[in-house]
Every structure is written in structure tokens, then in C-alpha cells.
Amino acid sequence: MKKQTFLLIGLFFMSFQFMVAQGSPDYSGGLKFKFNEDGSKYLRLISWAQVQANYNTDATFDGNGNENSKLNFNLRRARVLMFAQINKDFLILTHFGVNSLTSTTLSPTGKGDGSQLFFHDVWAQYNLGENHTIGGGLHYFNGISRLNNQSTLNMMTLDNNRQSWATIGLSDQFARHLGVFLKGKFDKLQYRVAINDAAASTLDSRTAIAGGDAVYNGRASLGSGDAGKTYAGYFDYHFLDQESNFLPYKVGSYLGGKKVFNIGAGFFLHPKGAVIDNGTALTPNLVGEDVSIFAIDAFYDTPIGEGGSALTAYAVFQSSDYGKNYLFSAYGTGSMFYSHVGYVFNGDKTKTRYQPYVSYGSHSYDAVNDNRSTFGLGVNAYMSGHNSKLTLEYKNQQFGALDSGVLSLQAMIYL
Template sequence: MKKQTFLLLGLFLLSFQFIRAQGSPDYTGGLKFKFNEDGSKYLRLISWAQVQANYNTDETFDANGNENSKLNFNLRRARVLMFAQINKDFLIVTHFGLNSLTSTTLSPTGKGDGSQLFFHDVWAQYNVADKHTVGGGLHYFNGISRLNNQSTLNMMTLDNNRQSWATIGLSDQFARHLGVFAKGSFNKLQYRVAINDASSSSLDTRTAVAGGDAVYNGRTTLGSKDAGKTYAGYFDYHFLDQESNFLPYKVGTYLGTKKVFNVGAGFFLHPKGAVIDTGTALTPELKGEDVSIFAVDAFYDAPIGEKGSAITAYAVYQNSDYGKNYLYSAYGTGSMLYGHVGYVFNGEKTKTRFQPYVSYGTHSYDAVSDDRSTLGIGINAFMNGHNSKLTLEYNNQQFGAIDTNTISLQAMIYL
């Protein structure tokens, strides 16, 4: 383990020196094609990649009983985002890419499921009044909490808190739903609400059994008339600087460029989204149970002094009801408390800056007596803000007999 840990630390330091020696050009907003002289009609393109080296301290084995390597590499995200506006009253957004490409999802000719690009977002929106917009398509105007609307471009931690993406793969496609939304603001209060179709497929392919716990595949089992729609909303009040809601992606850390303090609350409802069997093994009687998730959260990000230091802090309480004693993967009926805090050290914004951070979450489930806990301790090295960043993180997760320890190094560049 010591040899592998030193290797990761060495890679971190070598990468830092290489990028620093090469320098980094000033960022001017990505590739933008202007369709008129003043640039009000345009097509903008953003691209980013996140590459990880992950070291798992635990011994694991493959399906043939062979011990797995403890050091593995992961193309965590490779994305392209485009949005175009030829009139101030309407906008189209297209976002595609892939996630978590590893040695187990690679295919010999690049045609396997794991190596395929897919659309994350495709929606069109229209401004119906000053500061009020409606739209529709495959979109990311989610409810529940800030982290359920998290941008992957500017997270403070290595990755998002998994339980905060509370419906991923259950009622949606990779945290996106197909439906209509409205967003806007009333002075300092921002809002986003949506009515969507629930996906007819779900990662939860289990079948409800008599007297057993709920499963999350209500639309598949009960049909679209009874279990086909979901409803979501998130509302946050901005006490200090106002954040942009031009796009749905919430910023993870501003590195002291803004002074933000927001308090928010949100929900997700899926009537009869879950299913239980109230009958017997010989005469099953399937019944829908409503899925309801609520959360309250607070976000603070502000500079400290005049030398470039800054603090970022976030906390959320989430109550999740997926049906009777529901438990699947990281998700289950119960409650969650999560928070993180980071501090950017003094330094010039044009030079490398460091941000140590810590995150902690605890999640209780009705189905079991054990709580799930996650601890992350890490540090970001910003060579050019979020446009060129290295993250080194230690993560521990405990749940019942599970006690995993992972050290990850991630390099990210976006243009």
C-alpha cells in the first residue's frame, strides 16, 4: 500500500510541476461562434475531461476468483456542451458525452455499451417574461437540493455526493428527466419546477414479493397512466450576490470570486413510483406507493481578506421515502445529513492556488439498523481556476460489513 500511495503522490507532484512549467492561457469563455457583430447571436461550445487514478486499499476479486489490481484508471467524464441563441427570447442546449470508462467497460472496437456517447441534455427554452422561462426536452432542472442540480465542471470535492442524485437511474436517465420545466426569479428568490415522464426502465429490476419491501419500478409494473409522471421543484433565496440561473448547473465553489449565501428547499414526487405486493405467493396483489423526497440546504461561498483566500461551505438535510423499507444500492427510505467545507489559501488568481477540504455524510435507512457514512479528505490544486485542476482525495465509506478506503487522483481540464 505504501508503494502505491507514494506513486499517486508522485504523480500528483509531477503533474503539478509539468502543468506549472507549461503555463496556462487566460480563459476567455470557450469556443464561441458569433453570428452577428455584437455577439448576441451565437453558438458556444464547452468541452471537459476528468481522468482518475484510483487506489483501493481493500482486496477484491473478479468473477473468476482472481485478485483485482488495487490501482485502476478511470475516464470519469468526457463531455461536450453546446448552447445557441439567435434571439434573446429562446435558447437550445445540447450536452453529450460518456462517464466512467474503465478497463471493464472498454470494448475491442469501441462499440460496447460502456464506451458509447449519449445525450445528457437536449432542451429548448423560451423567455415568457423578464426573468421567467419555460422549456422542454431532456433536461437537468431538478428539484430536491443544490447537489441534485450540481455542475460537474466546478465541484469542490472529487465528485458529487452520490445520494444527492437521488433518482439517478431509477426514474430518469443519468439524473435527467424528459419533460417540461419553468425557471426564473422573484427578486432574490430563484425557482425551478418541472413535470416529467418517469422512465419506463429502471436500474431496480427486482420483482415485488408478497409481504416484502418496495421496489422502484412503478411505471413498468403499473403502467404510465398510474405511475408515469414525476414532479420536482427547488427554491433558493439569495441573501448576498445573485447567482446566475441561465443554465441549471449549480456551482460547487466560486474560489472567492463571489460572495454568496443561499438557503434552499426542494422536493421530488413520483406518485405510485414504487411497488409492493400485499398479497400472497399464490395470489399476488401489487400496489403502488408514492415516492417523495424533500430537502433543505444552505450554501456559503465568500472571499476572506484581500489576498485571494476564500471559504466554501455547504450542508443539506434530505428525507427520502421510496416506499416501504426500500433499499437499493446507495438509495433507501430514510434520512441523510451531508456537508462539506473547503478553504482556498492566499494567492494570486493567475497562479496555482490550493484548496484543502473535508466532506462527511451519514445516511440512515428504515430497512436496516446500520447507518452509511462517507468521509472525504482532499485537496485541489487550481492551475487556472476550474479550467485546469488536480484533485487528490482520500475517501472512506462504511456500511454494515463494508469498510472501503480509496485514494484518488483526478486531473481535469475544460475549455
């Protein structure tokens, strides 16, 4: 019996096939379990972890008024993603994990909200011919911009530009909506569109005040009949090398592995998603306001010369209307410009390569006269492409009286 068990285990692991990972010269990454000889039926597994040490240059305080330590540790992401190709037309994907586990979200027995695993994505899809696919579930085929569809496996900066995840926690679950999507391409033009249910609960739990500004919790206040659906789309034209649209996750930097130049445009619409109160304190009159977000962006990634150097550049302009004078956390009715640029130095691709980068964002809000500005300066050390890298970044944020700086060191392993 023991011999049979060991034999089955051995055959199981021999059936795995390594898959090619982006930007990694000496590690093929991921595991593919084949269900037939030609590999057309398979299960692929990917896992990654990002661990940070963050030093805040300014004093911060907890909910009880006690000063926090300036040096803090953060399990930024711990994820498992797996997908199965049942046959050439069917695919199912499951993605789960935990985010931003810190000393304040740890719980004594691991049962607290902050320390819980949850589903990021669960969807099934069906191919409609060679270049078009329909699917449904909890998915990440978002609209607006490339950064609203950003992969967390291969970001160039330490993290994504937060305001680009423009609906996170407001109408969705961690940037994922529950609904149906259609994606595909017409020659060099790729597209993704979706119709989704709006979440019935949101991070913006405020109550609309008579004569006050909008709050973004329309479905909770007005009911699903009036504010129940959201609509999203993103379209990008690929002038040079064609990027894969097999999965929704957009690559942050190819490290010179491709020569890519794309221009894109996208939208997000949530009819009556925001709520204002046109009544009085004694006789409230809740009225829905449409939420509409539009963006245009450009992405360029290219090798330079023969020595392994590469340039990555990205820019986006986003116009956001969350309702009259909406302002909540980093999100608000107004406009945003964001850009980042990075350069990989010449070097042996099988050894450590360095990529300094700079990022800048400017955000204006209708509700206030002050603009929010963010500036980041960092460097990536790629020890095995995106599969093993260290990132050191200083990020400064200014908004009104706020002038904060955070120095972060992140280690990432992606298998």
C-alpha cells in the same frame, strides 16, 4: 479554390470569441461563434475531461470471482456541451459524452454499452418576459437540493455526493428527466419546477416479492397510466450576490469570485413510483407506493481578506421515502445529512492555488439498523481556476461490514 477554402476557415475561426469561465484568472474558456455583429445570435461550445487514478485499499473482485487490481484508471467524464441563442427569447442546448470508462467497460471495437456516447441534455427554452423561462426536452432542471443540480465542471470535492443525485437511474436517464420545466426568479428568490415522464426502465430491476419490501420500478410494473409522471422543484433565496440561473448547473466553488449565501428547499414526487406485493406467491397483488423526497440546504462562498483566500461551505438534510423499507445500492427510505467545507489559501490568482477540503455524510435507512457514513479528505490544486486542476482525495465509506477506502488522483481540463 484552395485560397477560398482557407479564407473561409480563417473567417470562421476569427468569428469565435472567448467567454469568461468561473474562477480562472488567465483563461477565458469556451468558444462563442457569433452569427451577427452584436453577438446576440451565437453558438457556444464547451468541452471537459476528468481522468482518475484510483487506489482501493481493500481487495475487490470481478463478476467471475477474480481479484481486481488495487490501482485502476478511470475516464470519469468526457463531455461536450453546446448551446445556441437563436434570439433573445429562444435557446437550444445539447450536451453529450461518456462517463466512467474503465477496463471493465471498454469494448474491443468501442461498440459496447459502457463506451458509448449518449445525450445527457437536449432541451429548448423560451423566455416569458425578463425573469421567467419555459422549456422542454431531456433536461437537468431538477428538484430536491443544490447537489441534485450540481455542475460537474466546478465541484469542490472530487465528485458529487452520490446520494444527492437521488433519482439517478431510478426514474431518469443519468439524473435527467424528459419533460417540461419552468424556471426564473422573483427578486432574490430563484425557482425551478418541472413535470416529467418517469422512465419505463430502471436500474432497480428487482421483482416485488409477496410480503416483501418495496422496489422502485413502478412504471415498469404498474404501467405508465398509474406511475407515469414525476414532479420536482427547487427554490433558493440569495441573500448576498445573485447567482446566474441561465443554465441549471449549480456552481460548487467560486474560489472567492463571489460572495454568496443561499438557503434552499426542494422536492421530488413520483406517485405510485414504488411497488409492493400485498398478495401471496400464488396470487400477487401489486400496489403502488408514492415516492417523495424533500431537502433543505445552505450554501456559503466568500472571499476572505485581500490576499485571494476564500471559504466554501455547504450542508444539506434530505428525507427520502422510496416506499416501505426500500434499500437499493446507496439509496433507501430514510434520512441523510451531508456537508463539506473548503478553504482556498492566499496566493497569486495567476499561479497555482491550493484548496484543502473535508466532507462528511451520514445516512440512515428504515430497512436496517446500520447507518452508512462517508468521510472525505482532499486538496485541489488550481493551476488555472476550474479550467485546469488536480484533485487528490481519500474517501472512506462504512456501512455494516463494509469499511472501504479509496485514494484518488484526478486531473481535469475544461476548455
